[in-house]
Amino acid sequence: MKRHLISAADLSRDDAVLILDTAEELARIADRPIKKLPTLRGRTVVNLFYEDSTRTRISFEAAAKRLSADVINFSAKGSSVSKGESLKDTALTLEAMGADAVVIRHHDSGAPHRLATSGWINGSVVNAGDGTHEHPTQALLDAFTMRRHLEPGTGGGLDGRRITVVGDILHSRVARSNVLLLHTLGAQVTLVAPPTLVPVGVATWPCEVSYDLDAVLPKSDAVMMLRVQRERMNAAFFPTEREYARRYGLDGDRMARMPEHALVMHPGPMNRGMEITAEVADSPRCTAVEQVANGVSIRMAVLYLLLGGASPGEAPAAGTSAAPSAAPSATLSAPTTARTEETDR
Amino acid sequence: MSKTLIRGAQVLGGEARDVLVDGETIAAVGEPGAALPADGAEVVEAAGHVLLPGLVDLHTHLREPGREDSETVLTGTRAAARGGFTAVHAMANTFPVADTAGVVEQVWRLGRESGYCDVQPVGAVTVGLEGKQLAELGAMHESAAGVVVFSDDGKCVDDAVIMRRALEYVKAFDGVVAQHAQEPRLTEGAQMNEGVVSAELGLGGWPAAAEESVIARDVLLAAHVDSRVHVCHLSTAGSVEIVRWAKSKGWRVTAEVTPHHLLLTDELVRSYDPVYKVNPPLRTETDVRALREALADGTIDCVATDHAPHPQEDKDCEWAAAAMGMVGLETALSVVQQTMVDTGLLDWSGVADRMSHRPAAIGRLDGHGRPVAPGEPANLTLLDPAYRGRVDPHRFVSRSRNTPYADRELPGRVTHTFLRGRATLAGGEPA
Incomplete structure (x- = not known):
């Protein structure tokens, strides 16, 4: 795997399957009373968020x-950023503080790429x-959630499965x-x-494009509904909310x-009544909540694989071989870890 | 009166000649070794070098007054001399805007004081570049600056009525309106060319149609009122077609292309490096090919740099936060050599036409764009076309370094520039 995760295109099939399999192992941690591994103890992960995104x-x-990493949350609001600090200076500051990984959410396309390639920081982005x-x-x-339901087990992908993504593709x-x-x-x-919400240039993407939801639904193994901002209506992307919901919303009949x-x-947050009706959102077929839970496992796997630098087999081993409370003895004294876990909770 | 003998230069890329400059004019042009009255002359050995009339730029941002942190008239004209230019048109989007006789005279006077290059101010079409009310075009023309070219460059004169009136009004003094063709509503939030790459990168798209629709409207208006319109930094294959069609009608339309649009494409934006952020944006390979062909066949009249200096912090940031524009004076001739001469599309006399004669004619600049012949003003550019080297921004004499060519190998190097007989550049260094 590369040192950074900027684009899904950075991942080969082997990389992607490795992340999914690793997440599968790490997900078991979530079922334990003490949901913690010592893997990243002493490593610092900075959450650098220029956009509000609590989820x-x-x-x-x-x-x-x-994974026992030290976490620093850096929110643009109320920080040096709101006083006009540049991304570069913020990055240099984080570097000086010893960030091993920077998780960045930014309102501008390409900001993580800039952060990773400009030489401002050495850690993973x-x-x-x-x-x-x-x-x-x-x-x-999303792929993890689909694989669990459609192709259970590890080691494989989603070969031949038909996935439909509906909504504001242009801005998504x-x-x-x-x-x-x-x-x-x-x-x-x-x-x-x-068509207004499909980018010009989509023809080169490795996918099909349809303007007709009803034609595609019967052939879909999963249908992913994207949030559509009501404000898009004001820029004439579609005439009215109701017309959008009628033509492209998912209701019980559909x-x-x-x-x-x-x-x-649905990646959330949902716009009930717009792209999805409450009936569908609350149905057992909707995986929105499960996706949130799976998100933690996936992000554990990504941080582990980017920062752990260990061979693939070790992640599952760490998760399965011993109880979390016993594992720390390998590197640090147990009391330290215990205290950390206390304060973290 | 000082004399200079330029020995053995290929005039416009042709046969080797000795050229004697006496005072401000070319005194004689003769066969190599001919007995020219060169006693006491400083000799420039120019065997293998190409001698061109001094280059003329129709589109330069000198930034003074207001943004002296990025460029001044002095530093900008030194950069111009280093690039082989003897005249530049200073765009009006300064602070304050060059929309009054007072501001254009100030810029003109600063140019005279610098001595490196003639500075011909461009006047704003509308007050404050706001596109609402015509600036005092007549007063700017009557001023010491003698403004002929008017432009709101950086912004489009998008109101059709204002554009029509401006085109009509400047007829009184043979002026020309240079349009920055960009339909504003179609380019809200635009960050790069709209197409395959913007779709992948998730950057706001700047559609070719936003340029082409304005050019189409403006050539129709220019025809209707029988006036002169000049298209700034034409960047798409579709724009070429429209200008070609307008010229076939005999309408008085001229157009320029920038060096960067002749060489670079939007594929470079994949790096998200803001040195490639420019307006109009870098387009596609198809557009680049069409622009080169149009410059070769004369549909596009001239090369203009759109030299746009920016301080480092305005490029050392994320793409969307970065300023648009790139410096170009010091690399323009090299890029033209690579894209037009070395490809066989244009010979050196063609380069003289597109970078000197025609821009001077559009700007009605007497004394520039003249033949290299006895009795003509000694505005000359001497370059070594065999030179190959990597672009080193730290060697720029411009105050800014925002070049897309850093570390890129480009051919050719201007060694000497003469402004009315005085060497403003000698041995590649400003003199």
Whole structure:
């Protein structure tokens, strides 16, 4: 694997499957009374968030803490950034503080790429969503969720599975990362949206594009509904909320036309009544909440593989071989760890 | 009166000649070794070098007044001399905007004081570049600066009525409106060319149609009122087609292309490095090919640098936060050599036409863009076309370093520039 995770395109099939398999092992930790591993003890993970995103930030925070990393949350609001500090100076500051990994969420496409390639910092950079570019860990947790339901087990991808992504493709970093990753994993992706919300240039993407949701639903193994901001209406991307919901929203009738095994997915936060009705959102077929839980496992796997630097086999070993309270003795004294776990909770 | 003998230079890339400069004019041009009255002359050995008329830039941002942290008239004209230019048109988007006789005269006077290059101010079309009310175009023309070219460059004169009136009004003094063609609504939030690469990178798209639709409208307006319109930094294959069509009608339309649009494409934006951020944006390979062909066949009249200096902090940041523009004066001729001459599309006399004669004619600059012949003003550029070297921004004499060519190997090097007989550049260094 590369040193950074900026784009889903950074991942080979082997990389992606390794992350999914590692997450599968790490997910078992979540079922234990003490949800913690000593793997990243002494390493520092900085959550550098230029955009409000409580969900993604706490997911990364939980993931890093379960691996015993020290976590620093740096929010642009109320910090030096709001006083006009440049990304470069913020990065140099974090570097001086010894960040081993920087998890960055930024409103501008390409900011994580800049951070990783400009020589400002030495640590790993994890893209937690940049502008309308990419959100690779979201795509990984989506693929993880799909694989659990559609292709249970480890070692494999999503070969031949048909995945439909519906909504504001143009402005969606989730869609871009999903198209790339799902293609890498062997799935066939179809994007569905009004033509105004599909980017010019989409023809080179490894996917199909349709403007007709009803035609695609019966052939879908999973249907991922993307959040559509109501404000898009004001820029004439679609005439009214109701017209959007009628043509591209997922309601009970439409869900009934999907194959029985097919999943309904949503990266959240949901716009109930817009792209998805409450009936669908609350149905057992909707994996939105499960996706959130899986997000922690995926982010643990990503941080582990980027920072652990150990061979693939060791992650599962760490998770399965011993109780978390016993494991720390290998490197640090148990009391220290115990205290850390106390304060972290 | 000082004399200079330029010995053995290929005039416009042709046969080797000795050229004697006496005072401010070319005194004689003769066969190598001809007995020219060169006693006491400083000799410049120029065998293998190409001698061109001094280059003329229709599109330069000198930044003074207001942004002296990025460039001044002095540093900008030194950069111009290093690039082989003897005249530059200073764009109006300064602080304050060059929309009054007072500001254009100040810029003109600063140019005279610098002595490195003639500075011909461009006047704003509208007050404050706001596109609402015509600036006092007549007063700027009547001023000591003698403004002929008017432009709101950086912004488009998007109101069709204002554009029509400006085109009509400048006819009174043979002026020309240089349009920055960018439909503003189609380019809200635009960060790069809209296409395959923008779709992948998730950067806001700047569609070719936003340029082409304005050019189409403006050539129709220019035809309707029988005036002169000049298209700034034309960047798309579609724009070429429209200008070609307008010229076939006999309409008075001229156009420029920048060196960077002749060489670079939007594929470079994949690095998210803001040195490639420019307006209009870098386009595609297809566009680059069309622009080169159009410059070769004369559809595009001239090369203009759109030299746009920015301080380091405005490029050392994330893409969206970065300023648009790149410096170009010191690399323009090398890029033209690589893209046009070394490819066989244009010979050196063609380069003289596109980088000196035609821009001077569009700007109505007497004394520039003249033949290399006895009795003509000694505005001359001497370059070594065999030179190969990597671009080192730290050697720039411009105050800014925002070049997309850092470490890129480019051919050719200007060794001497003469402004009315005085060497403003000698041995590659400003003199």
